[in-house]
Structure formats: C-alpha cells, structure tokens
Amino acid sequence: MTRWITTVAAAGRALAPIGAAMADAPARSGVDAPELAALGAYPIGVADATFVQPGQLYPLPDGSEPVVADRRLAVKIWYPAAAAGGGTTYRTALPGEDTKPVAFDIPGLATPGVRVAAGRFPLIILAHGGSNTPEVMSWLGENLASKGYVVVAPAFGDPPISLRTLASMAGPLARRPLDIVFVAAEAQRRARAGDGPLAAADPDRTALVGYSMGGYGVLAAAGGRLAPQLEPATRRVLAPFVAGAPRAGELKVAGLKAVVSIAPPRILGNLPLWADGGMTSVTAPILFIVGSQDRVVGYDPGVRTLFSEASRTRRYLLTFREAAHSIALIGAPASMTHTFWDKDWFEDGVWRKDRLIAIQTHFITAFLARYVKDDAAKAAYIDGLTTDSDTGVWATAPAGRYAGYSPGAPASTIWKGFQPSKRAGMSFEVQTPANGREGE
Template sequence: MRFRTRLTTLASVILAATTAGAFAQEAPKPAARPGIDSPELSKLGTYPVGVADVEFVQPGQADLRVDAPNASRIDRRVPLKIWYPAATTGHGISYRTALSGETGVDVPFEVPGIATAGSTAAKGRFPLVVLAHGYGNTPEVLSWLGENLASKGYVVVTPAFRDPPISLRTAAARAGPIARRPLDIAFVTGEAQRRARAGEGIFASADAARTALIGYSMGGYGVLTAAGAPLNPALADMTRGVLAPYAAGGPKAAELKVTGLKAVVALSPANRFGDAPIWSGDGLAAITTPTLYIVGGQDHVVGYPAVRALFDQESNAQRYLLTFKEAGHSIGLIGAPPAMRHSFWDLDWFEDAVWRKDRLLPIETHFITAFLDRYVKDDMAKGAYLDGLVVDSDTGTWPGAPAGRYTGYSPGAPAATVWKGFQPSRATGMLFEAKPAQ
C-alpha cells in the first residue's frame, strides 16, 4: 500500500513538472490576435489576411553607407512586406527576421503570424496604409498592426529601410536613416499609389485616393515630414547634403509631401536629432491632415514633453494624443520573441518596464482602428471612440454597470464615462486628449 502511494505521488510530481514545462515552452501567439482583456476595436476584422513581398527600386540615389564615397550613386532597393485583405483563409506564416545585437551582429528570430503568403486578394478597393518602422527595426516586428489592419480592409505596405546597426553610435551611421526616412516614405507611397491607379499586381486592390501614413520612432519623423512639416535646413549637414534640396525653401521640398493623405499616426516620433530641431518655419502647424500621436509618459528616447509639444504645435489639424502613463519608448514592437530574451540589450528592443505588451498593442490597435475608420473610411460612428472622452482614463465611471468581473464593453457617453469599448476594469493608466484645428 505504501509502495503504491509512493508511485502515485511520483506520478503526480512528474505530471506537474511536465505540465509546467509545456506551459513554459508554449509557442508565442500572433500579436495581431488580441487577448481576452483587450478593447473592442482591437478584434480582428472579417477578412483573411494575405502577405506578399515586393521590391521597389529608386535609381540614382546618394549612397550614404559608411564605407561609400559621398558622390557615389546607386539604385536604392527597398524591400516591402505587404499585408492585404485576402479572399480565402490559409495557414498562418512564421516570419523570419533579425535585429542588431549589442555588438552589431544580427540576432535572428521568428515571429508567428496569421497571414498566408500569396493568397488571392479579396475583391474591392481598400485604403492604402504605409507603415514605417523605427531605427534598426524590420517590418516583421510591426506585424501586430499590419496584419490586424489588413483583416479590417486595409492594404498595408511596410518598407524595410535596412538601417546600419544601431550600436554604431556615430554621426556617419545616423546620416543614412535621417536622410532616407522621409525620402523613402515619400517614394514608396508615391510608387504604391501609382501602381494602385494603374491596377498593377497586389496594388490593384488599394485605393490611392485614401492613403494613411503610420510611423514609429524614426518612422514617426518620416511620416510627419511626408505629411507636410518642413525640414530644418540644418539637417543638410547631418545628411552629407542629401536633404539640402528637400529642406524648407529648397527646390524639392514639395516632393516630400504625400498626396491623397487622409490620416497620420505617429508612435513615439523622433522630434530632434541632437541639438537640432527637425522642422522649421511653421513646423507641425504646416500639417492639415488629422493626426493621432501615441507615446509613453516615461519615454526618455524621444522625450514625452517633446511629443506633447508636437501635439500642441499641430494647430491646423484635428489631432489626438494617447499617453500610456509610465510606459517607455518600446511601445511600437511585438513582445520579445524567445530568441530575444537572453540579454538585456535584445529584450529592451521589445519589452516595457511597466506595461504588459499584450495590453499595450491591442489598446493601440483599438485607437488606430477607430482613427483610420473615422478619417480614412469616413465611418462617422467611430468618432464616438475618439471624441468626448474623459482625459484621464482612471476617472471614468459607469453607473449601473454589472458587478464583478464583467467582460462587456463600455457604451460610452452618455451612459458611462469609462472609455467606449473598454471593459470597466481595463480602462486604467492612460490619458487621451483631442484638439480641433483652429
């Protein structure tokens, strides 16, 4: 009897250890698929998602690689990952990519996705979104947003800018990204619009007249510039003269401004390089396109007060500011894959010190969806998710809400001041502000 009891106990221990190991080794889930405590509009849309890889080539561009002469010219090759509404459901893809490690050597990893490579595009014409990553990032780490928006009826074009390793903290290494972000965004957007109008390939399903720009960090600088903010001529010296003709007052300044633009989203946007402000003249006041800013209240990379200043300065456009209290700069990327959890440098690309990533990303998706649907698709009903919200989410109330762990979404005003679309216990730790155009 005692022997049998010992066997039973041993079996229980083995089972418990095996179960714990299975949970510990559980494969990461696609970040485009929100969790059960996510706000309403973060849910996937009704379309299956396809993904395609395309390359654009822009001839005769200055070669700003560290080891290249200033005067050399090359054909600038820009790989693109395109997420789009598909006609049929398939098997989710596993993306393979890499980010620069602390020594400058790339660290490879995989990202699970929901898209199917090469799927037939759904019938119809869908708004065009150009999604620009940050310094040293890749399109795959923005799959959480690209795939989610594609499921909701957007064609999302995400360039791979191929920056030098971020560990090269030199002026020469930074010259390329500073110069190329606005140039590449303007070129990629214009070329995607041209192919959309011509009905070419996967771009035939995109509507060039309904274009939105989204950028994170360095990409945020790029999309605000492409929306019309005039560049500071001081950036010419930082870019070996490449941006001189495109700066305020330059002969090519107008070439950076994207046409057909309906909305701009800037996540943790870069706003100055060293002591030099990025924009001059009217600055952000030159932008007339509705803009959504998203930033962490403890972002010490671009500076929270500086992003708030951009929000205030953009006086000629309807704009919104979503602040995650206590969050830092890493709000724009997926959660850290297993291969990026072995050193602080690798982990710090992805993870915030305070916020869970599976909370941050769905909240961002919720507001980006409401914003794009409202201003790109003209879905006026989505304005209820943006306008008239109490500024501090912590102060929201919902009289008569069911008690306990209620999972329903707040109906918003006038029944509740808990932010519309949020579960009552989950609208905490944030600020949301809106200002109209003058």
C-alpha cells in the first residue's frame, strides 16, 4: 500500500558480474548495522511456486461488480539451504506514474533450486505493500532464511497504485487478509505433505510479516476485527468477514506465534479499516514499525493508535523519528532513480535506506527469535530498553569511532546490539496486556 491513495552469510559467487551482485545484495548489512542484522549461519535457497484458490471473488479496479475466478498467486520461497550456491538476480517491476511498469534488477544471495537444509524451521508469511512485489522485500526474506526460517512471499498482483482511486484499492483491501490466510494454510498443508522446500517448514510455528497494505493484511489475518464499512468499500467481498458477520472468526492463521506489522493503515481517507476495539482480538505478540512522519498511514493517530489498542497482547513499537512511509523496500535500483515518482517508491527523505533496513532486520530478528523460536536470550534486545535511543550510557566503552556492540544492561543502557555512535533517532516502546496475562 506504499503511496496510499494520492499517491551465514550466503557463501559462493554471484552471477555476472562475479562477486559484485552478492556483495551488493540488500540482505547483507553494512559495517555500521546493529548486531542482529548480520546474516545467519545458513546458505540461502530460493524457489518459485503457484498457490491456487478456486472460485474467489475479486473487485475490479474500475469499480464494476466483482468477478469470480480461481485466485492464482505466484509465491517466492526463501529457505535455509544445505550448501552454498552462486546467488541470483531478481527481475521485477513497479508501476510508474503513468501506470506502466518500470523494470529493474535486484542482486540476491539466494540460489535457485539448491537442496534444503536438514531440520524443521519456522514458517514466515511475508506480505508486500500495495503494487509492490516480493522481490523488493528480498532484504528480509533472504536474511531470515539464513537464520533458519522458511519464508513464503506471495505476489498479490495489485492494480497500479498510480491509478490513485479508492475503487482501484478495493481489490487489495478485500484480498489481502483473505490471501494471507489462504497462503498460510496452503503453505502449512504443503509442509505437512512434505512438498519441496516447504517440507522443512514447521506449520505449528508460523509468523506473519507485512508492510503497508501487507501490514493491514497480517493484522487482519492475526484476528484483528475489520470495520463493517469495508463491506461496501470492497463491493461486498469482505461482507462475510467483517466484525459481527458470520465468518469473521475464520480470518485467523493457525499456529500463529508472532506478527510484525510495518506501517499498517488504520484508516484510508475517511474509511475506517478496523472495528471499534478491533485490535483487541489479536492475541499473538506484535512488533509495529513506523516512521513518525508517515503521512500515508499516519503516526498518532495512526500506527501508534493501533499499538495502543492491541491491549490483549504484548506489543512493541519501533519508531524512526522523521522517517516517512517508504521504510521497508530495498534502496532504489539505478533504473528507478530517474524520476521523482520512481525514486520515491524506495527512498526516505531523511534516513539512509540501508540503515532503515538494517535496524528493522535487527529488531525483527530478535522479536521472531524470542516469540517464534522461544529463544529467551533474545529478550534482552527488545525488553528493558530505554524509550529514547539517544539516551543511554556505556561508561567502559572506548572513546571515538568504536565499532563494538553495546552488551546491554547492566553494563550499558545503550540499546543492546547497537554501536555507541550509531543509535540516534529512534524510540522503542513496549506495552503489556491490560490484564497482565498475554494471549488471553
């Protein structure tokens, strides 16, 4: 839903030019990244599949009546590999200002078709934003695969967001929650059936990660109750699933352990997306991520409101001060830097994109390890932090350009895993369930 309405280390050598593509891959963090942004121990594989859900309603972007057709979703699967390969180059496109697609390449660490690593790994469903593609979130898909997750990223096939009409958004609004629930169930089914790389996925340890329109979708698929106003807005496609409707309870992914929602919308123009108290239905832990100047989905009111309203679970809010909405795509490829429209898909006006990606990777890694892998040691990276990243003292740290990571409390009150001179401009907040009992 980017531009809403108005708008480990994987070893081996890359494809041509040898070495250059993998070195520039967005999943590989820089030397000034926080600790947990580093790649994990596994080489990375990638595979493509198609998931088909028969007889689905889809609202057309011209405002006409929904059509019924099989819903065919291409999915990209990143997974821990048994051996390193040569990497890849992803080729994808985003709609330009005139709605025509603008193509570009993305270097990747993952190698197509390599054998999956032995073991059982948590399953992640990764949902992109409006008119995006899975490839523009390869930074996260590849990084998580290197850390022992099987990541399934559907391509939702949205109409061009440059159409700039609410009618054109009816399809994504209607389908995102339905598609995510279906993709999760189908991935879990294939995991149990031992199908390809999904055979390594553990369906009972599932997490949802989404950005923008995908952030809305994962909250809905985690049980968030949808506003009744979405019934007419989606031309009745969501009618059975809005709050109070007979099938509302069906919009919930099984085996769900955690949710990461990056810049999710609370309201679209004058259209509310969530029923009163809608976030109270989500019981899985949530990590919200947003920029304080996000004028697409709003901050406060906006994402911060959703964070406060999710009162039945433990939830976290990472805020990039002065950042806007374009926080979760890769940095702009060369072919997307020639017009303001194209570059604005990717780049923030204040923050370096590689910095935004690295910090998000760090926190998402800690959060998923804590709640999906039950790694209690990772709690120190997300619990007990000072609210303002600019504060904190590490009295024994060497002065100057010191690259060491803060060890956290008690030795340091600088955020654990951050270099002393690379921790400014953020806030991090935690809220616990109102009744003190998580997941009830």
